[in-house]
Amino acid sequence: MNRTALALSAAILAASGALGHAQERLNDVTLINTLNVLDESTRIDVAALRKKAVDSVAANRGPDRSLREPLSMELDNLSQVTVEVQFKTGSAVIRPESFRAIGVIADSLRHPTLLQYTFLIVGHTDAVGDRKSNLALSEKRAAAVRQALVTTFGIEPGRIQSVGLGEEQLQVRTLGGSSTNRRVQVVNIGRFK
Amino acid sequence: MRSVILPALVALACLTGGLPASAQTISFGEAYDRLAHSCGRDIEKFCGNTSLGGGAVKACLEKNQARVSAGCRQTQAETFGLLAKRMNAQAVAIKVCDRDMQQYCRGVQPHDGYLLSCLLKASKVVGPSCKQVIVDAGWDE
Numbered sequence: 001m002n003r004t005a006l007a008l009s010a011a012i013l014a015a016s017g018a019l020g021h022a023q024e025r026l027n028d029v030t031l032i033n034t035l036n037v038l039d040e041s042t043r044i045d046v047a048a049l050r051k052k053a054v055d056s057v058a059a060n061r062g063p064d065r066s067l068r069e070p071l072s073m074e075l076d077n078l079s080q081v082t083v084e085v086q087f088k089t090g091s092a093v094i095r096p097e098s099f100r101a102i103g104v105i106a107d108s109l110r111h112p113t114l115l116q117y118t119f120l121i122v123g124h125t126d127a128v129g130d131r132k133s134n135l136a137l138s139e140k141r142a143a144a145v146r147q148a149l150v151t152t153f154g155i156e157p158g159r160i161q162s163v164g165l166g167e168e169q170l171q172v173r174t175l176g177g178s179s180t181n182r183r184v185q186v187v188n189i190g191r192f193k
Numbered sequence: 194m195r196s197v198i199l200p201a202l203v204a205l206a207c208l209t210g211g212l213p214a215s216a217q218t219i220s221f222g223e224a225y226d227r228l229a230h231s232c233g234r235d236i237e238k239f240c241g242n243t244s245l246g247g248g249a250v251k252a253c254l255e256k257n258q259a260r261v262s263a264g265c266r267q268t269q270a271e272t273f274g275l276l277a278k279r280m281n282a283q284a285v286a287i288k289v290c291d292r293d294m295q296q297y298c299r300g301v302q303p304h305d306g307y308l309l310s311c312l313l314k315a316s317k318v319v320g321p322s323c324k325q326v327i328v329d330a331g332w333d334e
Binding site for chain 1: 220221222223224225226228229232233236237241242243244245246247248249250251280283304305306307309310312313331332334
């Protein structure tokens with residue numbers, strides 16, 4: 001399963017050029033199939049994960065980002081899709097280029113096949129600028145995606161949580177400024193009701 | 194004369210024969226893609242700091258209706274109506290398909306996800322109104 005999730009992320013990320021065209025590849029059938037597996041052996045405690053990120057920044061864990069270990073290995077082992085979402089610079093406002101991507105996520109989460117699951121939206125920034133500000137920004141952006149999904153796109157609020165990990169879990173550690181690091185994960189984390 | 198009547202009868206049979214019409218609705222992905230294409234510039238211009246949540250982008254466009262491009266106005270009129278129809282179909286599907294569920298989904302846990310998934314599996318044999326609501330909900334693919 002993990003392999004499928006990673007392959008999809010890779011496909012989406014590989015295709016992401018300067019324009020938002022990569023998002024055209026995102027489709028609800030692939031999302032539904034990828035997210036339709038729950039690893040019951042892994043429990044994600046969102047509050048604990050958030051605290052871990054705050055502590056990581058406070059302790060300046062892995063001062064050299066190219067050697068910084070991921071914050072949560074178990075997160076990457078769960079069924080998930082990685083989506084590039086375009087926000088206004090330094091803000092949590094989602095740009096029109098990414099409306100479709102959020103819409104496709106909504107279509108997928110509203111499909112009967114996925115109604116039995118709960119999801120975690122995880123926001124990441126690149127490693128440019130202040131580490132603490134990046135953490136705060138990713139938290140706001142993940143919350144903005146969740147907010148859009150539960151209001152404009154009508155998904156049951158109890159089914160989605162969000163957390164920001166700033167630059168504490170870089171996709172490409174050697175290239176801190178890489179756009180590949182700026183991403184949103186949608187992770188299947190549990191059963192609903 | 195016969196050459197006119199026969200195709201007309203065939204057309205009528207198709208209309209009444211229980212074949213669900215194609216979906217006259219639209220997905221969120223499609224609707225917001227069209228909106229971004231037709232209204233992207235207007236959104237950046239008039240709603241630059243508006244969040245996507247809370248229906249705020251839609252509300253902002255409506256507030257600026259007189260100033261947005263004609264193409265954007267037309268897209269809004271078309272897409273939001275089709276989207277509302279899809280949302281409605283998704284919301285009423287369990288109710289519309291109640292009789293079909295009693296027939297084909299007995300014993301399924303009373304959970305929307307499991308009930309609707311059962312309906313989709315049985316979608317070839319369910320009645321015409323249930324079939325139509327599944328199509329309108331965008332769940333027939």
